[in-house]
Amino acid sequence: MMKAQLAAYELLLDMLKGKTGHLSHTTFVPQKPAFHREEPKEQPFPRCTPEEQGISSRYLAAFLQEVAEKKETDIHQIMILRNGFVIGEYSFAPYQTGVWHIEHSLCKSITGMAIGLLIAEGKLNLDDKIGKIFSKRSLLANLREKNITVEHLLTMTSGVSFNEIGIVSGDDWVKSFLDAPVSFAPGTKFEYNSMNSYMLSAIVTEITGETMADYLTPRLFEPLGIRNFFWETCPKGITKGGWGLFMCQEDAAKLGQLYLDKGNWKGQQIIPQEWVERSVSKLADTPPEMGENGYGYQIWRGRREGSFNFNGMLGQNVVVYPDLRMVIVLNAGSNELFQNCILLNIVQNYFDRRQTGRSEDGEPLFQVFTPADKLPPDPVAQRYLYETAVRLSQGGTEKPPITRGGWKKNRKSGRKQQTTKMTERMMQSVNGKDYELEVQQAGVLPLIIQVFHNNFTDGIRQVGFRIEEQKNWLLLWEGDELQKLEIGFRTAAVSEVTVHGETYLAAVKGEFSRDEEDVPVLKLDIAFLEEAARRKIKIFFRGENDVKICFDETPGKNLIMEGLEGLLQAASEKSFLRNLMEFGNLSLPELLVDHTIRPVIMGKRKMEEGQRLQRPDLLFFQTFGGEIGAQSCEGSCDDAADRQCRQIGEDA
Numbered sequence: 001m002m003k004a005q006l007a008a009y010e011l012l013l014d015m016l017k018g019k020t021g022h023l024s025h026t027t028f029v030p031q032k033p034a035f036h037r038e039e040p041k042e043q044p045f046p047r048c049t050p051e052e053q054g055i056s057s058r059y060l061a062a063f064l065q066e067v068a069e070k071k072e073t074d075i076h077q078i079m080i081l082r083n084g085f086v087i088g089e090y091s092f093a094p095y096q097t098g099v100w101h102i103e104h105s106l107c108k109s110i111t112g113m114a115i116g117l118l119i120a121e122g123k124l125n126l127d128d129k130i131g132k133i134f135s136k137r138s139l140l141a142n143l144r145e146k147n148i149t150v151e152h153l154l155t156m157t158s159g160v161s162f163n164e165i166g167i168v169s170g171d172d173w174v175k176s177f178l179d180a181p182v183s184f185a186p187g188t189k190f191e192y193n194s195m196n197s198y199m200l201s202a203i204v205t206e207i208t209g210e211t212m213a214d215y216l217t218p219r220l221f222e223p224l225g226i227r228n229f230f231w232e233t234c235p236k237g238i239t240k241g242g243w244g245l246f247m248c249q250e251d252a253a254k255l256g257q258l259y260l261d262k263g264n265w266k267g268q269q270i271i272p273q274e275w276v277e278r279s280v281s282k283l284a285d286t287p288p289e290m291g292e293n294g295y296g297y298q299i300w301r302g303r304r305e306g307s308f309n310f311n312g313m314l315g316q317n318v319v320v321y322p323d324l325r326m327v328i329v330l331n332a333g334s335n336e337l338f339q340n341c342i343l344l345n346i347v348q349n350y351f352d353r354r355q356t357g358r359s360e361d362g363e364p365l366f367q368v369f370t371p372a373d374k375l376p377p378d379p380v381a382q383r384y385l386y387e388t389a390v391r392l393s394q395g396g397t398e399k400p401p402i403t404r405g406g407w408k409k410n411r412k413s414g415r416k417q418q419t420t421k422m423t424e425r426m427m428q429s430v431n432g433k434d435y436e437l438e439v440q441q442a443g444v445l446p447l448i449i450q451v452f453h454n455n456f457t458d459g460i461r462q463v464g465f466r467i468e469e470q471k472n473w474l475l476l477w478e479g480d481e482l483q484k485l486e487i488g489f490r491t492a493a494v495s496e497v498t499v500h501g502e503t504y505l506a507a508v509k510g511e512f513s514r515d516e517e518d519v520p521v522l523k524l525d526i527a528f529l530e531e532a533a534r535r536k537i538k539i540f541f542r543g544e545n546d547v548k549i550c551f552d553e554t555p556g557k558n559l560i561m562e563g564l565e566g567l568l569q570a571a572s573e574k575s576f577l578r579n580l581m582e583f584g585n586l587s588l589p590e591l592l593v594d595h596t597i598r599p600v601i602m603g604k605r606k607m608e609e610g611q612r613l614q615r616p617d618l619l620f621f622q623t624f625g626g627e628i629g630a631q632s633c634e635g636s637c638d639d640a641a642d643r644q645c646r647q648i649g650e651d652a
Contacts, residue, residue, distance in 0.1 A: 006169075020440055020459035020479075024168040027235045028454045030501030032246070035100055035530060036228075043225030044250060045086045045257075049382055053082040054372035057385035060088050063350045064385075068092055068392050073315060073343045074333035074554065076101065076532075079249045081327040082371070084257060086250075088385075093395035094492035094507035094527050100228065100246040101331040102452075102531050106312030107231070107245035108197045110220075110255065112154060112298030114204050114212050116275035117219050123207050126151040130178070133203055137175055150203065152186045153196040154297040155284040159184040163193045168451070171235035174202050190284045190295060192338075194242035197298060198234070201241030212239035223270055224258065226251040232453070243312075243452065246530060249329050256310065256318040256327035280308040291339030300339050304352040309344075313337045314532035314555060319347055324371065326351065333532040335555040395491065423489050426512050426520065427465065427472050434464035434475070435547045435603035442599050444476055444483050444506075444526070445499055446533040446553035455500055462606065463539070463549065474508065474524065485526070492527065505529040515540065545605040552598045 010025075022028055050057045060080065067075050076095040080088040091097045118124040127149050152158040162180035166173060177195055184191075201212040208215050213231040221227065229251065232244030258264070259280065263271030275297075282294035282301050293301035300309045302319065310318040315332025328351065334343055348354075353366040443450065443457025450456045458479025466473040471493075476483040478499070485508045486493035492507035506526050513521045519540050526535040536552040 020443075020457055023456050024454055025170050026168055026454055027171050028456075028500070029235070030455075031230075031232050032453065032502040032504075033230060034496060034503035035246075035505060037098055038228040038248070041225070041250065042227060043254070045081060045084060045253065047089075048085045048087060049377070050087040050385070051375040051378055051382070053085055053087050054374050055082065055087060056375060057378060057381035059350070061381075061385040061388040063346070064088075064090060064388055064392060066350075067343070067346055070342055070346065072334060072336075073346075074534075075315070075343070076331040076333060077249050077329075078331075079253050079329040081253055081257065083325045086253075088389075089249075090389050091393050093393055094494075094509065095331075095529055098248065099505065099529050100230070100248045101316070103245045103247055103252065103316045104243050104312030104314060104532065105194065105197075106252070106310045106316040106318065107247075108194070108242050108298040108312075109310035109318075110216070110245070111197050111200050111212065111241045112279055113220060113255075113271055114216050115150065115154065115200055115297070116271055116279065117216075118204060118207065120272045120275065124150060124203065126154075130199065130203070133206055134174060134178055137178055148182070148186045150200070153200050153203075155187075156190050156192050156196055156295060157187050157284055158182075158193070158196050159186050159189065159191060160193065160195070163195055166195060167454070173198060173234055174236070174238070190286050192290065197242030198238070198240055200298075201239045205238050211237065212241060220270060223268060224251070224254045224265055226254060249331060252310075252318050253327055253329045256320050256329065259308070260320050260322055260325065260327060280306075286339075289338070289340055293339075302352070303348055307352070309339065311339060315341075315343050316532065317344065317347075319344070319351075321351060324351065324369070331532070333534060333554065420489070423512055426522075427467055430465040430541070431467045432465070434462055434606040436462050436606045437549070437601050437603045439599075439601055441596065442549075442551040442601065443478060443499070444485075444497060444535060445504070446528075446531075446535050447597055448533050448553070448555065449504075449528065449531055453502065455502055457499075463547075463603065472510070474510075487524070492525070494529070497528075504531065547603040547605075549601050549603060550598070551601070556597055 050060050064078070067073055067078070075092050077092070077097060078088065078090045079086060089097055115124065119126065129146060130148050130150065130153065131146050148158050148160065159182045160177055160180050161183050162173075162177045166176055170176065173195065177199055204210070204212040204215050211233060213233075221229070226247070228248055230246045232240050234240060254265075258270060259276055262273045263269055263276040264273070279297040279299055280301070281296055283297065284295040286292070286295050286300075291300050293303055295301065296308065300311045302308050302321075304321055304323070306322045308320050310320075314336070315330060315334040317328075317330045319328040319330070320326070321328075328347060330343065330347070332343060334341065336342065351369050353368045355364050356367045357365045359365055437460060440459025440461045442460055444460065445455065445457060458481075460476050460478045462475075462477040464475035464477075466475060472487040472489070474485045474487050476485070481499065483497050483499075485495045485497065485506060487508050487510040489510050492509040494505060494507045497504045497506045506528055509525045509527075511523045513523060515521055519542055522539045522541070524535075524537040524539070526537065528534065532555070534554045536554065538550040538552075540548040540550075542548060
């Protein structure tokens with residue numbers, strides 16, 4: 001069993017035991033800076049209406065609406081370009097345009113650009129053997145990796161078994177990769193492995209003495225006006241290459257436009273045209289569940305002829321349609337990893353082709369998207385698109401009904417005012433109170449963020465509530481750090497969260513409910529605006545002195561189970577690990593999900609010296625009694641009572 005897999009098992013078991021602190025074998029050093037908006041933007045794209053570029057505003061409105069209505073996509077931002085013009089830039093509450101976003105594996109395509117530049121400079125060749133490049137790093141490299149070339153890394157056909165699990169196993173990922181066994185003859189099979197991309201970045205550093213991010217800055221980023229980005233490094237100072245990049249959406253669009261124009265940017269050839277054309281061609285067959293159209297050099301092929309995609313997990317995409325002269329950039333927090341997913345299927349239905357019916361012979365009939373060169377102005381359609389975009393940016397997903405005389409007026413303002421007063425009274429009842437938790441195993445950061453950034457929780461040990469300057473605050477004591485998050489009840493409120501020296505933007509939306517036993521519940525949705533994950537918290541106030549707190553996160557169980565698939569397969573081959581992975585009818589990953597991703601933790605009110613426990617405060621049970629009928633709520637807690645909450649009211 002490889003060291004990396006054993007380290008991963010140890011990490012899982014530690015989490016299952018409720019351990020906190022730095023659980024990884026990889027050294028943690030704070031890297032991520034706080035996000036600061038770049039004003040003014042450098043080399044922004046020109047803007048125009050969709051009709052000026054031949055696309056109907058109503059068509060775009062329908063596209064936005066369908067994406068937003070699919071809850072599985074958890075869409076954050078969308079930018080649409082045609083002919084080098086931005087014809088649409090949209091955010092979906094609580095996410096904001098202009099904020100950089102984690103790109104996950106989307107950045108692999110940028111790593112491929114770096115290799116193309118290095119080859120163009122005559123410093124590297126596609127058939128160079130990685131064993132020779134790193135001959136000083138490992139005695140085994142020339143034996144095990146003697147046939148693995150740079151091109152095998154680019155096409156995900158190296159066959160090296162050291163994969164993404166290795167990021168928690170230690171500090172020297174290059175040596176671990178070189179020492180790892182090979183599963184099949186290089187070049188004979190596609191096997192997606194982010195460590196191939198990491199090794200490409202390591203090659204750039206080995207040859208130039210610079211990190212790949214530094215190497216690309218004067219050659220790629222600065223010529224395109226890309227300055228406001230951050231790319232993580234491994235403990236050895238090598239740019240991660242296959243993940244760890246934060247970038248603003250318009251800058252990602254620039255890279256898509258660059259490849260649409262075959263490496264040319266405003267008359268300057270940034271990437272050699274020959275490299276671009278080969279990179280987006282089909283060089284490896286891919287499993288249908290990942291994508292049916294093949295893989296190039298760190299780039300996925302699209303279904304439409306000539307199209308391609310820079311793709312990252314959970315909905316990070318730069319989709320390029322050369323024949324349409326279009327670039328579509330998406331950031332999301334879905335529960336899906338590759339090309340074959342709900343989000344990209346919607347994109348393809350609108351901008352590739354959609355099935356319109358079947359022929360007499362039963363064959364599917366398709367309508368191919370073919371926009372005009374230009375459409376006449378349509379102020380009504382543009383107004384409809386604008387109103388749709390505003391509604392979605394404010395958190396509304398349902399289409400407003402159209403009645404005679406225009407949009408139906410909202411007749412619930414009185415009820416909303418009543419709900420606001422109820423919220424205020426509820427917050428007053430918990431103001432100044434703190435609750436100590438029985439166990440400390442959950443953190444404010446979702447587990448997926450902790451693992452990818454190697455920044456593990458010390459465990460939330462105490463929660464509290466404050467009202468200060470007419471703002472509502474959630475206090476979380478995590479280890480030695482205090483997180484102070486503003487709660488928005490109408491719309492999400494944005495705060496900064498700093499965990500072990502790394503700062504994240506968090507938008508918090510709160511809502512009060514009661515369960516079927518009349519227990520008040522505060523539901524909190526904490527969206528990390530730069531990330532593809534959310535923390536979900538439900539706090540049940542069981543009288544004056546006790547709370548039950550249910551933690552959850554999205555993406556959640558399905559993603560974790562899929563991510564552990566390879567680990568489980570390896571375990572099945574080792575009898576002692578197979579026994580370790582099974583506990584009765586539950587597997588270790590299932591227990592991990594229940595106890596780490598979705599723990600239920602009890603808490604008791606913290607009393608100052610001289611205070612004593614009081615009887616349950618009737619205010620909790622009388623504030624909302626019988627004023628609004630029962631409604632079901634979407635619950636992630638397994639408690640049956642929580643799945644049938646009595647809704648206190650709507651957001652004001």
